Amino acid sequence: MGYSIAYLSLVVLIPLAGLLIRVSAMSWADFVRVAFSDRALAAYRLTFGASFIAAAINAVLGTLLAWVLTRYRFPGRKILDALVDFPFALPTAVAGLTLANLFSQTGWLGQFLVPLGIHLAYTTGGIVLALTFVSLPFVVRTLQPVLEEFEVELEEAAATLGAGRWCTFRRVVFPALLPALMTGFALAFARAVGEYGSVLFISSNKPYVSEITPQVIMGWLDQFEYANAMAVAVVMLSASFAILITINVLERWASRFQR
Amino acid sequence: MSIELRQVSKRFGSVSAVEDVSLTVADGELVALLGPSGGGKTTVLRMIAGLEVPTSGDLLVRGERVNDVPVQKRNIGFVFQSYALFKTMSVFDNIAFGLKIRKTPPAEIQTRVDELLKLFGLDGLGRRLPHQLSGGQRQRVAIARALAPRPSVLLLDEPFGAVDAKIRQELREWLVRLHRELHVTTIFVTHDQEEAMEVSNRIVIFSRGRLEQIGTPREVYEQPKNEFVARFIGVLNVLELTILNGAARLHELSFPAHGLPEGQTLRIGFRPYAVQISRNLQEHPYLAVIRHVYFLGVQLRLELETPSGLILRTRIVKDEFLRQGLEQGSSVSFQIREYRVLSTGANSLSPEVATVHSAANFAEGI
Numbered sequence: 169m170g171y172s173i174a175y176l177s178l179v180v181l182i183p184l185a186g187l188l189i190r191v192s193a194m195s196w197a198d199f200v201r202v203a204f205s206d207r208a209l210a211a212y213r214l215t216f217g218a219s220f221i222a223a224a225i226n227a228v229l230g231t232l233l234a235w236v237l238t239r240y241r242f243p244g245r246k247i248l249d250a251l252v253d254f255p256f257a258l259p260t261a262v263a264g265l266t267l268a269n270l271f272s273q274t275g276w277l278g279q280f281l282v283p284l285g286i287h288l289a290y291t292t293g294g295i296v297l298a299l300t301f302v303s304l305p306f307v308v309r310t311l312q313p314v315l316e317e318f319e320v321e322l323e324e325a326a327a328t329l330g331a332g333r334w335c336t337f338r339r340v341v342f343p344a345l346l347p348a349l350m351t352g353f354a355l356a357f358a359r360a361v362g363e364y365g366s367v368l369f370i371s372s373n374k375p376y377v378s379e380i381t382p383q384v385i386m387g388w389l390d391q392f393e394y395a396n397a398m399a400v401a402v403v404m405l406s407a408s409f410a411i412l413i414t415i416n417v418l419e420r421w422a423s424r425f426q427r
Numbered sequence: 428m429s430i431e432l433r434q435v436s437k438r439f440g441s442v443s444a445v446e447d448v449s450l451t452v453a454d455g456e457l458v459a460l461l462g463p464s465g466g467g468k469t470t471v472l473r474m475i476a477g478l479e480v481p482t483s484g485d486l487l488v489r490g491e492r493v494n495d496v497p498v499q500k501r502n503i504g505f506v507f508q509s510y511a512l513f514k515t516m517s518v519f520d521n522i523a524f525g526l527k528i529r530k531t532p533p534a535e536i537q538t539r540v541d542e543l544l545k546l547f548g549l550d551g552l553g554r555r556l557p558h559q560l561s562g563g564q565r566q567r568v569a570i571a572r573a574l575a576p577r578p579s580v581l582l583l584d585e586p587f588g589a590v591d592a593k594i595r596q597e598l599r600e601w602l603v604r605l606h607r608e609l610h611v612t613t614i615f616v617t618h619d620q621e622e623a624m625e626v627s628n629r630i631v632i633f634s635r636g637r638l639e640q641i642g643t644p645r646e647v648y649e650q651p652k653n654e655f656v657a658r659f660i661g662v663l664n665v666l667e668l669t670i671l672n673g674a675a676r677l678h679e680l681s682f683p684a685h686g687l688p689e690g691q692t693l694r695i696g697f698r699p700y701a702v703q704i705s706r707n708l709q710e711h712p713y714l715a716v717i718r719h720v721y722f723l724g725v726q727l728r729l730e731l732e733t734p735s736g737l738i739l740r741t742r743i744v745k746d747e748f749l750r751q752g753l754e755q756g757s758s759v760s761f762q763i764r765e766y767r768v769l770s771t772g773a774n775s776l777s778p779e780v781a782t783v784h785s786a787a788n789f790a791e792g793i
Contacts, residue, residue, distance in 0.1 A: 319511060321507045322511050324478055324511070325505065325507060325513075326524070327478070327498045327499055328477075328478070328505040329524050329528060329572070329573075330528040330576065332499060340513055340515075343515035425515045425556050425558065
C-alpha cells in the first residue's frame with residue numbers, strides 16, 4: 169500500500185503538481201489569453217472531437233472484432249488476435265507515416281480514394297483514422313475477457329423465450345457488455361487524446377484547421393514560452409480528467425447489476 | 428402437449444451423442460430423463476427445445492414434425508442448470524422478458540408477473556437483481572421466467588443440481604406440487620436416480636446415448652430391462668454363475684439352471700431387500716458374517732461376507748436388527764428370496780441378450 173502510493177506520487181502526482189505550480193505563476197489574464205486563444209480552442213475542439221469519433225468507431229468495430237475473435241474459430245484467428253496488439257508495439261510515428269503514405273494521392277489506397285473525393289491524408293479524416301488505429305487495442309482487449317466469460321446459456325435462454333438474435337443482443341448481451349465497453353471507450357479516448365506522433369505525419373498541422381493540442385504545446389515550447397505551453401497543457405489535463413471521471417461514473421451506473 | 432421422438436440421433440462431428448432414441452411423452456406428464464453424465468439426456472432435452480437439431484430422425488409435437496421449427500417458435504419453457512438469469516435485469520424484468528418479446532400489453536404483463544411472483548413465493552422481490560437472491564430463489568425466478576409466456580412444455584436441465592441437499596429436497600416437493608397445479612407437460616434431466624424416482628411419473632433411462640428403458644419408477648426398479656438399469660436404479664448384487672451338475676453355482680451358492688447347458692455362464696442380480704437374514708444359523712441355507720453396518724435412518728444396510736469370500740449387500744429395518752440382537756461381526760444364515768437373470772453366455776454384458784432372458788425369469792425362493 170505504502171509503496172504503491174509512493175510510486176503513484178512519484179510517477180503521476182509530482183509531475184502534475186509541478187505543472188500546476190508552474191502555471192500558477194502566470195497571471196489569470198495571461199492564462200486565459202493563452203489557454204483560450206482561438207488557436208488553442210480550435211485545437212481542443214479537434215483533439216477531443218477527433219478522439220471522441222475515433223473512440224466511438226472503435227467501440228463499434230472493436231466490439232465486432234472482439235466478438236469475432238472470441239466466438240468464431242477460423243484459420244488465422246490466432247494471427248488476427250496477435251495483430252490487434254500491433255498498434256501497441258508500433259512506434260506511432262511509423263504508423264502515421266505509413267497511413268499518410270497509404271492514403272496520400274499517390275499512395276496504395278489513396279490513388280483510388282482521392283479521385284472519389286475521399287481525402288484521408290492531411291485532413292481531419294486522416295487524424296481520426298490515425299487515432300482510431302492507435303486506440304483500437306484498448307476496446308478489443310477490454311471486451312475480450314468479458315465476452316469469453318459470457319454464458320452462451322443467456323443467449324439460449326433469451327431464444328427459448330422467443331427473442332430473435334438482434335433482440336437478444338440488444339436486450340441481453342449489450343447491457344452486460346456495456347461496463348467493459350465503456351472502460352474500453354474511455355481508455356481508447358484517453359489514448360487518442362494523448363496521441364501525437366502519428367498525427368504529426370498524417371495531418372497537415374495547419375493552425376485553426378488541423379492542429380491538435382499537443383502540437384500547440386510543442387509550438388509554444390519551440391518558442392521557449394514554457395508558461396504558455398503549460399497553460400494549454402493544464403486545460404488539456406483538466407478536460408481529460410473531467411471526461412474520465414464522467415465515464416467512470418457512467419460505468420459504475422452501467423455495472424450496478426454486478427456485485 | 429404430446430411430444431414424440433422417432434429414431435432420433437444426434438452427432439457432434441464424429442461423436443455420437445444420441446443414438447436412435449424413440450419415446451413419447453403424453454400431455455401433462457412429468458417425465459425424468461435419467462442417466463450418468465455424458466449419457467445424452469441433456470442433448471435430448473435440447474433437441475426438444477430446439478437448441479440442437481437432430482442429425483436424423485423426427486421430432487413431433489402434437490403429431491406435427493418440428494425438426495426445423497426454430498427455438499423461438501416452439502413455445503417451450505427452458506430452465507438451465509446455471510439458471511441463466513439476465514444479470515442486468517430485475518426479477519420482474521426477467522420474468523416479464525418472454526411476455527415483452529411477445530408484445531403483451533403492459534397491464535397484462537404486470538398482472539401475470541405479479542401472479543407468478545406470488546405463486547413462486549417471491550412477493551416483494553420483483554425489484555431485486557439476480558445477484559441479490561439466494562440459490563433457491565434464483566431457481567424459482569428461472570422457472571417463473573420460463574413459465575410466464577404459458578409454454579406448452581416445461582423443460583428443466585438438472586434443475587436441482589446447483590443447490591444444497593436441504594433445499595434440493597424442498598424444491599423437489601415443490602416441483603411436484605407445481606406440476607399438479609399447473610399441469611404443464613414437464614420433462615427434466617437428472618443424474619440422481621432418487622430424484623427421478625421421487626419426482627416423476629415416468630423415467631427414461633439413458634446411457635451412452637442410447638435409451639435403456641422407459642417406465643414408471645416402480646417398473647424400472649422392479650423390472651429393470653437390463654443390468655445397466657438394474658445397477659443404476661438402486662443397489663444391486665450381481666453374481667456370475669456357471670452351470671454345473673444341473674444347477675447354476677458360484678462357490679457355495681446354487682440356483683436353478685433354467686434349462687441351460689452344462690458349462691454355460693449366467694449373471695444374476697438381486698436387490699438388497701431380497702436377501703433375508705436370521706440370527707438362527709439353521710433357518711436359512713447359507714452362512715455369512717456381517718462385515719459392515721451402514722446406518723441409513725430407519726433402515727440399515729449390511730455387508731455380508733460368506734465363508735468363501737463373496738460380498739453381498741442387504742437391508743434390514745433397524746428395529747428388526749436390534750430385536751435379533753445383531754451387530755457387526757455377528758454370524759447369520761441367509762437366503763436369496765428372488766433374483767433376476769441379467770444375462771447368459773459369453774457376451775453377458777450385451778443388453779440385447781439381457782432383455783430377452785430377463786422378461787420371465789423371475790424366480791421365487793431357491
